[in-house]
Amino acid sequence: MTSETRGMGPADGQTAPERDADLPVPGLRSDLAKIADWVPKGARVLDLGCGDGSLLAWLAENKGCHGYGAEIAHDNLVTCLSRGVSVVQANIDEGLEIFSGSRFDIVILSQALQATHQTERILTEIAQLAREVIVSIPNFGHWSHLISLARGHMPVNRRLPYQWYDTPNLHFATTQDFEQLLARLQMTVLQKAYLRESTGQVHPVRWWPTLRSTLALYRFKASGSVSSEKALGVSSHHPHRRIT
Amino acid sequence: MAVVNPSTLSVGSVLAQEAEFSSPLRLVSGQEIGPYRLAYETYGRLNARADNAVLICHALNASHHVAGSRPDNPDDIGWWDNMIGPGKPVDTRQFFVIGVNNLGSCFGSTGPASLNPATGQPYGSDFPVVTVEDWVHAQALLADRLGIHRFAAVMGGSLGGMQAMQWAISYPSRVAHAVVIASTPRLSAQNIAFNEVARRAILNDPDFHGGHYYAHGVVPRHGLSVARMIGHITYLSDDDMAQKFGRSLRGANDYRFGFDVEFEIESYLRHQGEKFSGYFDANTYLRITRALDYFDPARSHGGDLAKALAPATAAFCLVSFTTDWRFPPERSREMVSALMQNNARLTYAEIDAPHGHDAFLMSDPRYHALISEYFRQVHRTLGRTDD
Helix, strand or coil: CCCCCCCCCCCCCCCCCCCCCCCCCCCCCHHHHHHHHHCCCCCEEEEECCCCCHHHHHHHHHHCCEEEEEECCHHHHHHHHHCCCCEEECCHHHCCHHHCCCCEEEEEEECCHHHCCCHHHHHHHHHHHEEEEEEEEECCCCHHHHHHHHCCCCCCCCCCCCCHHHCCCCCCCCHHHHHHHHHHCCEEEEEEEEEEEECCEEEECCCCHHHHCCEEEEEEEECCCCCCCCHHHCCCCCCCCCCC | CCCCCCCCCCCCECCCEEEEECCCEECCCCCEECCEEEEEEEECCCCCCCCCEEEEECCCCCCCCCCCEECCECCCCCCCCCCEECCCCEECCCCEEEEECCCCCCCCCCCCCCECCCCCCECHHHCCCCCHHHHHHHHHHHHHHCCCCCECEEEEECHHHHHHHHHHHHCHHHECEEEEECCCCCCCHHHHHHHHHHHHHHHCCCCCHHHCHHHHCCCCHHHHHHHHHHHHHHHCCHHHHHHHCCCCECCCCCCCCCCCCCEHHHHHHHHHHHHHHHHCCHHHHHHHHHHHHHCCHHHHHCCCHHHHHCCCCCEEEEEEECCCCCCCHHHHHHHHHHHHHCCCCEEEEEECCCCHHHHHHCCCHHHHHHHHHHHHHHHHCCCCCCC
8 A cells, every 4th residue: 555645545635845843734635634634632542544644633633543554655655754643654455453452432544545555354353443433445336437437448547546557456346335345244324424525625425426526435343342432432541652 | 854964964072970889779680789880971952941851762882972972983983973962863953962871881880891890890790680660760860960850852762662652651851852763662582482492692601701701801702793693684674684695695606615704694793793892891791681681661551562662751762674574573563552552642653664673773864854843843842841
């Protein structure tokens, strides 16, 4: 997974300039802001494929969250460090054993799943690590992709900037496909959002989501997990140690 | 984040200092050592708040001479000179850096070759077995002497990393950051096995004389040389060795059907062994390898490393190297897992470098960029009291 781009590619050119931790936490890319909405205050968060750490930095600053990012790219690691984000260099495709001793309130996997080899195993494993999981996936069923295919070519555009022979994206799914997989893995979907990315913003898609959304967000948990809305009312039962 | 060319800037010529301690140090073994002396060097300036001190802990064969050169020998460059100095990852324009020679060593601190005040003879095998905890204890007493209550960071590679870890456990309020590089929370059976072979080579050398070789005017040179050769093999990666030496023959185009040096790698190892046995003390080698074997903070917590690390309040920076088979990334990941269970702040990097265990001494640009940025953050937060 090339997490510099979180697999899918930059979301509409929203590449924030590199910032120092002593500067204010930058505004969030709009799809990450949507994820941040779903994270309860004070939650213990694991962000797998955390990129430059902007989501974790924002959650720490604005919601009192604490936790860790996992990232494969060295440059992102250094940026996380300068943002004051705790980060572990790891390839999540090689297993999540390094995290297995810890329990999190929320595990986030933002636009990274499509670039993993062991997609099914990762979904199952991350559901064991946390009360709830938030996953965002690009929707390969978007109408523009269908037009490309109808013209005889794999889609290449702003959101899918890669040629078929050098794409980090290994698993192409539509929103319906992904929902079927969640059902088969006996995940309980708690919340979902279909989104359309346009000029750096995301807009909700209310009808024909499989055709019209470019991105979908899911909040789910393993069935039988004790997690519930109420259980997630947790605040800092693990006070996070601040850097000094 | 720019990495300065390590050859251009240096702390310059540095005079080693000595601190004498008259009260004996009580050791983990139950024995005592004292009076004793610790040799150390410092670089940079301690600020008015005395909160910018960084302690550098050395590994098996190194010393307090971490950076710069010696006044009497400009070519004797410190062992971590590429890491520590003005404009280097640990920037001596910002930090007051201390290198200390550990107790039991042979570079100026009291060790087996020092005179035992009780006998007037070198300690030899009467010098007690010291542990990582003992070293850290002695370093803390030196810090008291230097007026440092709390280190901005304690840092080390390999065995030095164990000391940084032990500092965070033993003196949580005295360490803001622990920088643990190419280290491990305990030796594996294989690691201990290599150490044991090295020790047997020394102990079985006819010149060892039960550790009292000083009185005989000899040193167990052959044993120590073999010990170093064994150690050296574990510091390099298979790929690195293949690339540097391969199967190249030394000074011949064909086999000579004998047991003298045939291959380049043999020549290299012999050279390393002979050089080392000329300046290192065999009794020190025995003790330091034993300290490595014994280090296992989880042992007194039923093997639970998270529990062992529970007292630590420091933020951690851990680095491992993909080709390090002596202390491989898996060992660092165990520390990371334990620290995550404890909610410790941490940064963990796995550097894809070809040099094996020795990579921690090299100046890989990604490695140095990370350490530079880490210390930039450490410096930025100096003076803050919200622990």
